[in-house]
Amino acid sequence: MADLASSCKDKLAYFRIKELKDILHQLGLPKQGKKQDLIDRVLALLSDEQGQRHHGWGRKNSFTKEAVAKIVDDIYRKMQIQSAPDLATRSHTGSDLFRPKDEVNDSFQPQPVTKVRCICDSKLLNDNMIQCEDDRCHVWQHMSCVLVPDKPTEGVGPEVPPHFYCELCRLSRADPFWVTTGNPLPPLKFMSSGVANDGTSVLQTVEKTFQLSRADRETVQRSEYDLQVWCILMNDKVQFRMQWPQYAELEVNGFAVRVVTRPGSQLLGINGRDDGPLITTCSREGTNKICLRRVDNRTFCFGVRVAKRRSVPQVLNLVPKEAEGESFEDALTRVRRCLGGGDTAENADSDSDLEVVTESVTVNLRCPNSGSRMKTAGRFKPCIHMGCFDLDTFVELNQRSRKWQCPICLKNYSLENLMIDPYFNRITSL
Numbered sequence: 001m002a003d004l005a006s007s008c009k010d011k012l013a014y015f016r017i018k019e020l021k022d023i024l025h026q027l028g029l030p031k032q033g034k035k036q037d038l039i040d041r042v043l044a045l046l047s048d049e050q051g052q053r054h055h056g057w058g059r060k061n062s063f064t065k066e067a068v069a070k071i072v073d074d075i076y077r078k079m080q081i082q083s084a085p086d087l088a089t090r091s092h093t094g095s096d097l098f099r100p101k102d103e104v105n106d107s108f109q110p111q112p113v114t115k116v117r118c119i120c121d122s123k124l125l126n127d128n129m130i131q132c133e134d135d136r137c138h139v140w141q142h143m144s145c146v147l148v149p150d151k152p153t154e155g156v157g158p159e160v161p162p163h164f165y166c167e168l169c170r171l172s173r174a175d176p177f178w179v180t181t182g183n184p185l186p187p188l189k190f191m192s193s194g195v196a197n198d199g200t201s202v203l204q205t206v207e208k209t210f211q212l213s214r215a216d217r218e219t220v221q222r223s224e225y226d227l228q229v230w231c232i233l234m235n236d237k238v239q240f241r242m243q244w245p246q247y248a249e250l251e252v253n254g255f256a257v258r259v260v261t262r263p264g265s266q267l268l269g270i271n272g273r274d275d276g277p278l279i280t281t282c283s284r285e286g287t288n289k290i291c292l293r294r295v296d297n298r299t300f301c302f303g304v305r306v307a308k309r310r311s312v313p314q315v316l317n318l319v320p321k322e323a324e325g326e327s328f329e330d331a332l333t334r335v336r337r338c339l340g341g342g343d344t345a346e347n348a349d350s351d352s353d354l355e356v357v358t359e360s361v362t363v364n365l366r367c368p369n370s371g372s373r374m375k376t377a378g379r380f381k382p383c384i385h386m387g388c389f390d391l392d393t394f395v396e397l398n399q400r401s402r403k404w405q406c407p408i409c410l411k412n413y414s415l416e417n418l419m420i421d422p423y424f425n426r427i428t429s430l
């Protein structure tokens, strides 16, 4: 039995919150808590003594230890397939990943192959880590650093978002017309350091320096590059956008730089977007000094990056080509589902289906943005409505608005969710 528990424990060490919740869901156990709580909850089922101590979950549960071990194992296998590059670098098969207990000393704790990069600047692992979902990033961060409760004064802990992205991946999704090529001032947490006795916010200042080499200076002066200061609100409900604090004042090497055009007291609305000021002209080779002031108690993160511009055609190019995206058959199924005309196979070629479609076509062939007929029909993958918009017009508009918001349902997305709708595209090309 001890073997079962210890091999599960080793595997659980590799799991993200997502996998742990998946297991707890399968076991019918509560899914809330910190990462270590979730692990303990699973382990409790595998150990006799602990089973009773852990709030009795182990007893109420009807799963045998073997059944629990199998669920853990299945998810572990699935993970290996999905994130092969992460785990495969350690070994080629799952089985020799974990050496038998007698070959290692007792203090051996398998550590996941991890890249830790956190806004606290510490690279140490602790028991409560969260991983960025971006496929090219996958960094781990300290939950206590990056998850900020909405109402800290009420003692309500932060929510673990279903899709977690680190601040740099949020930044790159906020505006795909910029590509980060360097971070002279890496992401820095700007926390609330105080509230006056009467409960009002006080002015807070953070001063930092960052280095620019001669090569950096030459790069940022090229026309397609710039040096940019960015800032995001850690627990922003709109995940992919910049946001500056209230009464933000920025100084770079003694030059005042305007960060937002709205009045200092005005909060950014759900449909608003802030931008990152370009500071190439006030930067210099060597040491640069940056100073940010604000009167705002929320937790922000800011940094300075070297960014390269993407043109409209380059951004359009990031949207999968029609042939690489959704298949026509899948699109058809989706449209049928939207129309509520459930049954498909039978009506596939029937006139009734076509009639229903024809009805909505008159409305939807006009792009809600341009008002004219769509050339290429675009949509956001997660949207459940039929309506589309003209892809080129949409991308062009977003070069300025940076909203990446569906013009039909107004939900906020990012470029990676944008696709060509093969169904509407076929109709528009008729």
Ligand SMILES: [Zn+2]
Binding pocket: 118, 119, 120, 121, 122, 141, 142, 145, 146
């Ligand atoms: Zn941290």
Ligand SMILES: [Zn+2]
Binding pocket: 133, 162, 163
């Ligand atoms: Zn996800």
Ligand SMILES: [Zn+2]
Binding pocket: 132, 133, 134, 137, 138, 139, 165, 166, 167, 168, 169, 170
């Ligand atoms: Zn990331």
Ligand SMILES: [Zn+2]
Binding pocket: 380, 383, 384, 385, 406, 407, 408, 409, 410, 411
């Ligand atoms: Zn939508």
